Amino acid sequence: MSGKGGVGKSTVTACLADGLTRLGVSTGVLDADLNGPCMARMMGVKDHKPSSQNGAMIAARNAYGVPVMSMDMFLPEDETPLVWEAPSQQGAYTWRSMVEMSALRELLSDTDWGDLDVLLIDLPPGAERFQNLADLLPDLTGAVVVSTASQTAMTVVSRSISMALNIAEVEVVGLVENMSTMVCPECGYKDRVFIGVETVEELARRHGVPYLGAIPFNVGLADFLETGRSYIEMHAEHPAAHAILEVAQRVHFWLKNQSK
Amino acid sequence: MALKSTHGPFDGSMSIVYECPTCSMQTAMLTNRAETQMVRSLGVKIGGRTAPEEPMETLRSNLASGQEVSPERPAPSTGGKCPFTGMVNDAIGAAESEPEKPVWTEGALARIEAIPGYIQPMVKRNVENFALEHGCFEIDEDVMDAVRGRLGI
Structure with a gap:
Protein backbone atom coordinates (compact mmCIF):
# COMPACT_ATOMS: atom_id res chain seq x y z
CA MET A 1 0.00 0.00 0.00
CA SER A 2 0.99 3.63 -0.30
CA GLY A 3 -1.97 5.96 -0.31
CA LYS A 4 -0.38 7.87 -3.19
CA GLY A 5 -0.76 6.98 -6.85
CA GLY A 6 2.17 6.63 -9.22
CA VAL A 7 4.82 5.55 -6.71
CA GLY A 8 5.09 2.08 -8.22
CA LYS A 9 3.05 -0.08 -5.86
CA SER A 10 2.19 -2.58 -8.58
CA THR A 11 5.76 -2.72 -9.87
CA VAL A 12 7.07 -3.30 -6.36
CA THR A 13 4.38 -5.96 -5.78
CA ALA A 14 5.44 -7.81 -8.93
CA CYS A 15 9.12 -7.46 -7.95
CA LEU A 16 8.42 -8.65 -4.42
CA ALA A 17 6.54 -11.67 -5.76
CA ASP A 18 9.57 -12.39 -7.94
CA GLY A 19 11.98 -11.99 -5.04
CA LEU A 20 9.99 -14.05 -2.54
CA THR A 21 9.53 -16.82 -5.12
CA ARG A 22 13.32 -16.84 -5.68
CA LEU A 23 13.69 -17.31 -1.93
CA GLY A 24 11.45 -20.35 -1.99
CA VAL A 25 8.41 -18.63 -0.51
CA SER A 26 5.16 -19.79 -2.10
CA THR A 27 3.65 -16.44 -3.11
CA GLY A 28 0.36 -15.37 -4.69
CA VAL A 29 -0.75 -11.97 -5.97
CA LEU A 30 -4.19 -10.43 -5.68
CA ASP A 31 -4.89 -7.23 -7.58
CA ALA A 32 -7.17 -5.20 -5.33
CA ASP A 33 -7.30 -2.30 -7.78
CA LEU A 34 -10.63 -3.08 -9.41
CA ASN A 35 -10.88 0.11 -11.47
CA GLY A 36 -7.30 0.23 -12.70
CA PRO A 37 -6.18 -3.39 -12.64
CA CYS A 38 -2.70 -4.09 -14.00
CA MET A 39 -1.28 -7.01 -12.04
CA ALA A 40 -2.32 -9.60 -14.63
CA ARG A 41 -0.28 -7.68 -17.21
CA MET A 42 2.63 -7.07 -14.85
CA MET A 43 2.78 -10.74 -13.89
CA GLY A 44 2.65 -11.85 -17.53
CA VAL A 45 -0.76 -13.54 -17.37
CA LYS A 46 -2.86 -10.94 -19.19
CA ASP A 47 -4.39 -13.47 -21.58
CA HIS A 48 -5.64 -15.82 -18.89
CA LYS A 49 -9.37 -16.48 -19.24
CA PRO A 50 -11.24 -17.01 -16.00
CA SER A 51 -12.74 -20.44 -15.40
CA SER A 52 -13.96 -22.31 -12.36
CA GLN A 53 -13.36 -25.79 -11.03
CA ASN A 54 -14.70 -27.51 -7.93
CA GLY A 55 -16.56 -24.41 -6.85
CA ALA A 56 -13.57 -22.07 -7.04
CA MET A 57 -12.14 -19.75 -9.67
CA ILE A 58 -8.81 -20.91 -11.05
CA ALA A 59 -6.04 -18.36 -10.56
CA ALA A 60 -3.75 -17.57 -13.47
CA ARG A 61 -0.20 -18.83 -12.94
CA ASN A 62 2.89 -17.26 -14.41
CA ALA A 63 5.94 -19.16 -15.63
CA TYR A 64 7.10 -19.71 -12.04
CA GLY A 65 3.73 -20.94 -10.82
CA VAL A 66 2.81 -17.73 -8.99
CA PRO A 67 -1.01 -17.58 -8.83
CA VAL A 68 -2.53 -14.24 -9.81
CA MET A 69 -6.10 -12.98 -9.64
CA SER A 70 -7.18 -9.64 -11.06
CA MET A 71 -10.30 -7.89 -12.28
CA ASP A 72 -8.34 -7.45 -15.50
CA MET A 73 -9.15 -11.07 -16.36
CA PHE A 74 -12.89 -10.40 -16.22
CA LEU A 75 -12.91 -7.34 -18.48
CA PRO A 76 -13.05 -8.27 -22.17
CA GLU A 77 -10.90 -5.49 -23.63
CA ASP A 78 -8.14 -3.19 -22.42
CA GLU A 79 -10.45 -0.24 -23.04
CA THR A 80 -13.32 -1.73 -21.02
CA PRO A 81 -13.97 0.34 -17.91
CA LEU A 82 -15.36 -1.29 -14.80
CA VAL A 83 -19.10 -0.63 -14.91
CA TRP A 84 -21.50 -2.44 -12.63
CA GLU A 85 -24.81 -3.63 -13.98
CA ALA A 86 -27.78 -1.74 -12.57
CA PRO A 87 -31.21 -0.66 -13.76
CA SER A 88 -29.78 2.85 -13.67
CA GLN A 89 -26.31 4.30 -13.08
CA GLN A 90 -27.99 7.30 -11.49
CA GLY A 91 -27.14 7.39 -7.80
CA ALA A 92 -24.53 4.67 -8.28
CA TYR A 93 -22.34 6.40 -5.70
CA THR A 94 -24.68 5.02 -3.04
CA TRP A 95 -23.93 1.38 -3.83
CA ARG A 96 -20.76 1.27 -5.99
CA SER A 97 -18.35 0.93 -3.08
CA MET A 98 -20.46 -1.91 -1.67
CA VAL A 99 -20.41 -3.94 -4.85
CA GLU A 100 -16.66 -3.32 -5.12
CA MET A 101 -16.10 -4.66 -1.62
CA SER A 102 -18.23 -7.69 -2.45
CA ALA A 103 -16.20 -8.20 -5.61
CA LEU A 104 -12.92 -7.90 -3.73
CA ARG A 105 -14.13 -10.36 -1.11
CA GLU A 106 -14.97 -12.81 -3.90
CA LEU A 107 -11.66 -12.32 -5.72
CA LEU A 108 -9.98 -13.18 -2.45
CA SER A 109 -12.14 -15.98 -1.13
CA ASP A 110 -13.49 -17.64 -4.29
CA THR A 111 -10.08 -18.18 -5.87
CA ASP A 112 -8.24 -21.48 -5.65
CA TRP A 113 -4.85 -20.15 -4.55
CA GLY A 114 -3.29 -23.54 -3.83
CA ASP A 115 -0.86 -23.77 -0.91
CA LEU A 116 0.53 -20.34 -0.22
CA ASP A 117 2.96 -18.97 2.32
CA VAL A 118 2.22 -15.38 1.39
CA LEU A 119 -0.50 -13.56 -0.53
CA LEU A 120 0.53 -10.10 -1.72
CA ILE A 121 -2.42 -7.75 -2.20
CA ASP A 122 -1.78 -4.79 -4.46
CA LEU A 123 -3.97 -1.90 -3.36
CA PRO A 124 -5.15 1.08 -5.39
CA PRO A 125 -4.23 4.61 -4.27
CA GLY A 126 -6.13 6.02 -1.31
CA ALA A 127 -5.41 5.43 2.36
CA GLU A 128 -9.01 4.39 3.02
CA ARG A 129 -8.56 1.38 0.73
CA PHE A 130 -6.21 -0.13 3.25
CA GLN A 131 -8.69 0.38 6.05
CA ASN A 132 -11.40 -1.32 3.99
CA LEU A 133 -9.06 -4.23 3.36
CA ALA A 134 -8.20 -4.46 7.06
CA ASP A 135 -11.92 -4.59 7.83
CA LEU A 136 -12.34 -7.36 5.28
CA LEU A 137 -9.28 -9.26 6.54
CA PRO A 138 -9.00 -8.86 10.30
CA ASP A 139 -6.01 -11.23 10.34
CA LEU A 140 -4.00 -9.22 7.82
CA THR A 141 -0.36 -9.98 8.62
CA GLY A 142 1.19 -6.68 7.68
CA ALA A 143 1.52 -3.82 5.25
CA VAL A 144 4.43 -3.17 2.93
CA VAL A 145 4.40 0.55 2.22
CA VAL A 146 5.81 2.00 -1.00
CA SER A 147 6.95 5.58 -1.50
CA THR A 148 9.18 7.65 -3.67
CA ALA A 149 11.35 10.35 -2.12
CA SER A 150 9.02 13.01 -3.54
CA GLN A 151 7.97 15.21 -0.63
CA THR A 152 4.39 15.27 -1.93
CA ALA A 153 4.26 11.48 -2.03
CA MET A 154 5.87 11.20 1.38
CA THR A 155 3.29 13.49 2.97
CA VAL A 156 0.50 11.18 1.75
CA VAL A 157 2.47 8.04 2.59
CA SER A 158 3.09 9.36 6.10
CA ARG A 159 -0.67 9.65 6.63
CA SER A 160 -1.14 6.13 5.28
CA ILE A 161 1.40 4.72 7.71
CA SER A 162 -0.40 6.48 10.58
CA MET A 163 -3.67 5.04 9.33
CA ALA A 164 -2.25 1.51 9.18
CA LEU A 165 -0.64 1.69 12.61
CA ASN A 166 -3.18 3.68 14.59
CA ILE A 167 -6.57 3.24 12.92
CA ALA A 168 -6.43 -0.15 11.19
CA GLU A 169 -3.96 -1.39 13.83
CA VAL A 170 -2.02 -3.47 11.33
CA GLU A 171 1.73 -3.95 11.59
CA VAL A 172 3.86 -2.29 8.96
CA VAL A 173 6.39 -4.70 7.51
CA GLY A 174 8.41 -1.75 6.31
CA LEU A 175 8.83 1.06 3.83
CA VAL A 176 10.19 0.48 0.33
CA GLU A 177 11.72 3.43 -1.50
CA ASN A 178 10.97 3.11 -5.18
CA MET A 179 12.63 5.02 -8.04
CA SER A 180 15.33 6.12 -5.60
CA THR A 181 18.18 6.77 -8.02
CA MET A 182 18.80 6.87 -11.73
CA VAL A 183 21.95 5.47 -13.28
CA CYS A 184 23.33 6.93 -16.48
CA PRO A 185 23.45 4.07 -19.00
CA GLU A 186 26.57 5.59 -20.64
CA CYS A 187 28.93 6.39 -17.77
CA GLY A 188 27.25 4.77 -14.78
CA TYR A 189 26.85 8.07 -12.92
CA LYS A 190 24.21 7.64 -10.25
CA ASP A 191 21.98 10.46 -9.04
CA ARG A 192 18.88 10.81 -6.88
CA VAL A 193 15.54 11.23 -8.70
CA PHE A 194 13.90 13.26 -5.91
CA ILE A 195 15.64 15.55 -3.47
CA GLY A 196 13.79 16.89 -0.46
CA VAL A 197 14.14 17.89 3.15
CA GLU A 198 13.41 14.39 4.42
CA THR A 199 14.53 11.05 3.01
CA VAL A 200 12.33 7.94 2.86
CA GLU A 201 14.64 6.30 5.36
CA GLU A 202 14.06 9.20 7.75
CA LEU A 203 10.32 8.91 7.21
CA ALA A 204 10.50 5.24 8.17
CA ARG A 205 12.51 6.11 11.29
CA ARG A 206 10.03 8.85 12.23
CA HIS A 207 7.21 6.28 12.24
CA GLY A 208 9.30 3.57 13.88
CA VAL A 209 8.93 1.17 10.95
CA PRO A 210 11.72 -0.73 9.13
CA TYR A 211 13.27 0.73 5.98
CA LEU A 212 13.26 -2.19 3.56
CA GLY A 213 15.53 -0.71 0.92
CA ALA A 214 15.67 1.41 -2.22
CA ILE A 215 14.88 0.19 -5.73
CA PRO A 216 16.55 2.35 -8.38
CA PHE A 217 14.61 3.71 -11.33
CA ASN A 218 14.86 1.39 -14.29
CA VAL A 219 13.34 2.30 -17.64
CA GLY A 220 12.86 -1.28 -18.79
CA LEU A 221 11.69 -2.86 -15.54
CA ALA A 222 7.91 -2.56 -15.95
CA ASP A 223 8.07 -3.69 -19.59
CA PHE A 224 10.21 -6.66 -18.65
CA LEU A 225 7.80 -7.73 -15.92
CA GLU A 226 5.05 -8.09 -18.55
CA THR A 227 6.96 -10.98 -20.07
CA GLY A 228 6.20 -12.94 -16.91
CA ARG A 229 9.85 -13.82 -16.43
CA SER A 230 11.97 -13.20 -13.37
CA TYR A 231 13.84 -9.90 -13.46
CA ILE A 232 16.12 -11.11 -10.68
CA GLU A 233 17.02 -14.18 -12.70
CA MET A 234 17.35 -12.56 -16.12
CA HIS A 235 19.10 -9.35 -15.00
CA ALA A 236 21.00 -10.69 -12.02
CA GLU A 237 23.81 -8.14 -12.37
CA HIS A 238 21.60 -5.08 -12.53
CA PRO A 239 21.51 -2.94 -9.34
CA ALA A 240 17.69 -3.06 -9.43
CA ALA A 241 17.75 -6.87 -9.26
CA HIS A 242 20.04 -6.73 -6.21
CA ALA A 243 17.77 -4.16 -4.59
CA ILE A 244 14.61 -6.18 -5.24
CA LEU A 245 16.19 -9.30 -3.78
CA GLU A 246 17.34 -7.38 -0.70
CA VAL A 247 13.83 -6.03 -0.12
CA ALA A 248 12.41 -9.53 -0.54
CA GLN A 249 14.95 -10.94 1.91
CA ARG A 250 13.98 -8.35 4.54
CA VAL A 251 10.28 -9.07 4.04
CA HIS A 252 11.00 -12.81 4.27
CA PHE A 253 12.99 -12.25 7.46
CA TRP A 254 10.11 -10.22 8.94
CA LEU A 255 7.62 -12.95 8.03
CA LYS A 256 9.78 -15.67 9.54
CA ASN A 257 9.97 -13.70 12.79
CA GLN A 258 6.20 -13.27 12.76
CA SER A 259 5.57 -16.98 12.46
CA LYS A 260 7.86 -17.82 15.42
CA MET B 1 -53.80 -7.57 4.00
CA ALA B 2 -53.57 -9.68 0.87
CA LEU B 3 -51.19 -9.21 -2.00
CA LYS B 4 -53.14 -7.62 -4.83
CA SER B 5 -50.71 -6.80 -7.61
CA THR B 6 -47.23 -5.67 -8.54
CA HIS B 7 -46.19 -3.02 -11.03
CA GLY B 8 -42.79 -2.81 -12.62
CA PRO B 9 -39.92 -3.03 -12.10
CA PHE B 10 -39.38 0.24 -13.94
CA ASP B 11 -35.90 1.68 -13.81
CA GLY B 12 -35.01 -0.48 -10.83
CA SER B 13 -38.01 0.18 -8.60
CA MET B 14 -41.43 -1.43 -8.38
CA SER B 15 -44.66 -1.10 -6.45
CA ILE B 16 -46.58 -3.81 -4.60
CA VAL B 17 -50.25 -3.30 -3.82
CA TYR B 18 -51.93 -4.92 -0.83
CA GLU B 19 -55.69 -5.03 -0.29
CA CYS B 20 -57.75 -5.46 2.87
CA PRO B 21 -59.91 -8.59 2.38
CA THR B 22 -62.86 -7.09 4.27
CA CYS B 23 -63.05 -3.39 3.29
CA SER B 24 -60.94 -3.51 0.08
CA MET B 25 -58.74 -0.65 1.24
CA GLN B 26 -55.52 -0.73 -0.75
CA THR B 27 -51.99 0.11 0.37
CA ALA B 28 -49.09 0.38 -2.04
CA MET B 29 -45.43 -0.09 -1.18
CA LEU B 30 -42.74 1.33 -3.43
CA THR B 31 -39.27 -0.21 -3.41
CA ASN B 32 -36.44 2.28 -3.39
CA ARG B 33 -34.19 1.87 -6.43
CA ALA B 34 -30.94 2.71 -4.69
CA GLU B 35 -31.67 0.62 -1.62
CA THR B 36 -32.73 -2.38 -3.69
CA GLN B 37 -29.53 -2.10 -5.72
CA MET B 38 -27.45 -1.68 -2.56
CA VAL B 39 -28.86 -4.87 -1.05
CA ARG B 40 -28.30 -6.75 -4.29
CA SER B 41 -24.75 -5.36 -4.46
CA LEU B 42 -23.98 -7.26 -1.30
CA GLY B 43 -24.83 -10.48 -3.08
CA VAL B 44 -28.10 -10.88 -1.20
CA LYS B 45 -30.71 -12.88 -3.10
CA ILE B 46 -33.92 -11.13 -2.16
CA GLY B 47 -36.45 -13.76 -1.17
CA GLY B 48 -33.83 -16.45 -0.59
CA ARG B 49 -31.90 -18.75 -2.93
CA THR B 50 -32.56 -22.26 -4.16
CA ALA B 51 -29.53 -22.75 -6.41
CA PRO B 52 -26.02 -23.29 -4.98
CA GLU B 53 -23.69 -20.30 -5.02
CA GLU B 54 -21.27 -19.99 -7.93
CA PRO B 55 -17.69 -18.77 -7.43
CA MET B 56 -17.45 -15.01 -7.82
CA GLU B 57 -21.16 -14.88 -8.43
CA THR B 58 -21.68 -11.29 -7.30
CA LEU B 59 -18.74 -10.06 -9.36
CA ARG B 60 -19.73 -11.88 -12.53
CA SER B 61 -23.44 -11.17 -12.34
CA ASN B 62 -22.90 -7.48 -11.61
CA LEU B 63 -20.43 -6.72 -14.40
CA ALA B 64 -22.04 -4.66 -17.16
CA SER B 65 -19.46 -5.80 -19.74
CA GLY B 66 -17.78 -8.90 -18.45
CA GLN B 67 -15.52 -11.53 -19.97
CA GLU B 68 -18.15 -14.13 -19.13
CA VAL B 69 -21.24 -13.51 -21.21
CA SER B 70 -23.81 -15.45 -19.18
CA PRO B 71 -24.31 -13.89 -15.80
CA GLU B 72 -25.84 -15.88 -13.00
CA ARG B 73 -29.52 -15.15 -12.61
CA PRO B 74 -31.35 -15.07 -9.28
CA ALA B 75 -33.03 -18.38 -8.54
CA PRO B 76 -36.84 -18.51 -8.34
CA SER B 77 -37.93 -17.56 -4.86
CA THR B 78 -40.21 -20.52 -4.24
CA GLY B 79 -38.13 -21.42 -1.20
CA GLY B 80 -38.42 -17.93 0.33
CA LYS B 81 -40.53 -17.47 3.44
CA CYS B 82 -41.62 -13.86 3.10
CA PRO B 83 -44.33 -13.22 0.47
CA PHE B 84 -43.25 -9.60 0.04
CA THR B 85 -39.58 -10.32 -0.71
CA GLY B 86 -40.67 -13.32 -2.75
CA MET B 87 -42.83 -11.16 -5.01
CA VAL B 88 -40.10 -8.54 -5.37
CA ASN B 89 -37.56 -11.18 -6.29
CA ASP B 90 -39.93 -12.91 -8.72
CA ALA B 91 -40.78 -9.65 -10.44
CA ILE B 92 -37.17 -8.47 -10.71
CA GLY B 93 -36.05 -11.94 -11.80
CA ALA B 94 -38.79 -12.15 -14.40
CA ALA B 95 -37.89 -8.74 -15.75
CA GLU B 96 -34.24 -9.75 -16.03
CA SER B 97 -34.68 -13.25 -17.41
CA GLU B 98 -37.54 -12.66 -19.84
CA PRO B 99 -36.99 -9.23 -21.28
CA GLU B 100 -39.42 -8.06 -23.91
CA LYS B 101 -37.02 -7.34 -26.77
CA PRO B 102 -37.85 -4.65 -29.28
Missing part, protein backbone atom coordinates in the same frame (compact mmCIF):
# COMPACT_ATOMS: atom_id res chain seq x y z
CA VAL B 103 -36.72 -5.16 -32.87
CA TRP B 104 -33.77 -3.11 -34.16
CA THR B 105 -33.76 -1.59 -37.62
CA GLU B 106 -30.53 -1.70 -39.66
CA GLY B 107 -30.09 2.07 -39.37
CA ALA B 108 -30.37 2.00 -35.58
CA LEU B 109 -27.97 -0.94 -35.35
CA ALA B 110 -25.46 0.93 -37.52
CA ARG B 111 -25.52 3.79 -35.03
CA ILE B 112 -24.89 1.41 -32.14
CA GLU B 113 -21.98 -0.12 -34.01
CA ALA B 114 -20.43 3.32 -34.39
CA ILE B 115 -19.83 3.65 -30.65
CA PRO B 116 -16.95 1.89 -28.77
CA GLY B 117 -17.51 -1.86 -28.51
CA TYR B 118 -17.15 -2.11 -24.76
CA ILE B 119 -20.12 0.17 -24.02
CA GLN B 120 -22.36 -1.16 -26.84
CA PRO B 121 -24.14 -3.79 -24.68
CA MET B 122 -24.94 -1.24 -21.97
CA VAL B 123 -26.12 1.45 -24.41
CA LYS B 124 -28.17 -1.10 -26.33
CA ARG B 125 -29.85 -2.25 -23.16
CA ASN B 126 -30.60 1.32 -22.10
CA VAL B 127 -32.07 2.15 -25.51
CA GLU B 128 -34.24 -0.99 -25.34
CA ASN B 129 -35.44 -0.02 -21.87
CA PHE B 130 -36.20 3.49 -23.11
CA ALA B 131 -38.12 2.11 -26.08
CA LEU B 132 -40.19 -0.26 -23.93
CA GLU B 133 -40.94 2.46 -21.40
CA HIS B 134 -42.30 4.55 -24.26
CA GLY B 135 -44.26 1.73 -25.88
CA CYS B 136 -41.95 1.32 -28.89
CA PHE B 137 -41.43 -2.23 -30.10
CA GLU B 138 -39.22 -1.24 -33.02
CA ILE B 139 -36.06 0.77 -32.49
CA ASP B 140 -35.36 2.92 -35.50
CA GLU B 141 -33.33 6.07 -35.99
CA ASP B 142 -36.20 8.21 -34.67
CA VAL B 143 -36.10 6.33 -31.37
CA MET B 144 -32.31 6.75 -31.33
CA ASP B 145 -32.76 10.49 -31.84
CA ALA B 146 -35.26 10.60 -29.00
CA VAL B 147 -32.91 8.81 -26.65
CA ARG B 148 -29.80 10.71 -27.79
CA GLY B 149 -30.08 13.48 -25.23
CA ARG B 150 -30.63 11.09 -22.38
CA LEU B 151 -27.72 8.75 -23.12
CA GLY B 152 -25.38 11.13 -24.91
CA ILE B 153 -24.94 8.89 -27.97
